[in-house]
Amino acid sequence: MNINGFFILIFIGLTMIFTLFKPLNIKTQDFVETPLLDIQTFTLYELDTVGITTLMHGESALRFDDRYVVAKIDYTDNAKKYRATMLADSGIYKDNIVNLSGNIVYNREDGLVFKTQKANYDRIAKVASSPTDYTAFMGKSSMKGTSLKYQSEDKKLESTKVNIVYQLKEEKL
Numbered sequence: 001m002n003i004n005g006f007f008i009l010i011f012i013g014l015t016m017i018f019t020l021f022k023p024l025n026i027k028t029q030d031f032v033e034t035p036l037l038d039i040q041t042f043t044l045y046e047l048d049t050v051g052i053t054t055l056m057h058g059e060s061a062l063r064f065d066d067r068y069v070v071a072k073i074d075y076t077d078n079a080k081k082y083r084a085t086m087l088a089d090s091g092i093y094k095d096n097i098v099n100l101s102g103n104i105v106y107n108r109e110d111g112l113v114f115k116t117q118k119a120n121y122d123r124i125a126k127v128a129s130s131p132t133d134y135t136a137f138m139g140k141s142s143m144k145g146t147s148l149k150y151q152s153e154d155k156k157l158e159s160t161k162v163n164i165v166y167q168l169k170e171e172k173l
Contacts, residue, residue: 037063044068053079054123056093067094075100077123083109084128084152086121096123104130110155113137114148126152134159140167 039061046054059072073091075098077084089102098121106114106121106128116134121127130148136157137143145159 033064035062035064035069037061039063048079051078053077058091067092073098073100075121077121077126079123082152084121084126086119086128088119097121098123106150108152111138112150114150116148119148128152141165 040059042058042061044054044056045052055076055078056068056070057074058070061068061070070091070093071089073086073088075086075088075091075093077086085107086098086100086104087107088100088104091101092099100119100121102117104116104119106112106116106119114128114130114134114136116130116132118132119128119130121129128148128150133144133146134148135142135144136148142165143159144163146161147159149158150156
C-alpha cells in the first residue's frame with residue numbers, strides 16, 4: 001500500500017467517525033435551592049427584653065437561608081398591645097412577613113376573627129391583608145368581602161365589596 005492509499009483510508013475513517021458518531025449529549029441540570037434544615041413538629045420562639053414576641057408551631061418546616069416554609073402553621077404575634085394568632089395549611093416566614101395560604105383563621109385577642117384562603121401579615125407594620133374573599137366576625141356581627149386590609153394597631157379595616165350584618169346591643173327593660 002502506498003502512502004496515498006494510507007491517507008485516503010485515514011480520511012475515510014475520520015469522515016465516517018465525524019458523520020456517523022454523535023457526541024454524548026449531556027443534560028445540564030438547574031439545581032434548586034437546598035434547605036439548611038428539615039424540621040418536624042417544632043416550636044419557634046422569638047424573644048426580646050420584654051419577653052416572647054413571636055411563637056410559631058408547625059408540623060414540618062424547611063429552613064432556607066432567608067425564610068422558613070412551614071406546613072400546618074400556627075403563628076402568634078405577641079409583640080404589641082393585642083396578641084394575634086393565625087392558623088393556616090401552609091406559610092412562608094421571610095423578612096418579618098408571614099405569607100399564609102389555605103384555610104386561614106386570624107384571631108385577635110380583642111375578639112376580631114376573619115377567615116380566608118390567602119393572607120399576608122407584616123409583623124413590623126402590624127397589618128394583615130387578604131386579596132381573596134373573606135368572612136370576618138366580631139361578637140355576633142359579621143362581614144363578608146372580596147379583599148381585606150386590617151391595621152391592627154389602629155383597629156382600622158379596609159375592604160371591597162362588603163356585606164355587613166351588624167348586631168345592635170339590646171337593652172334590657
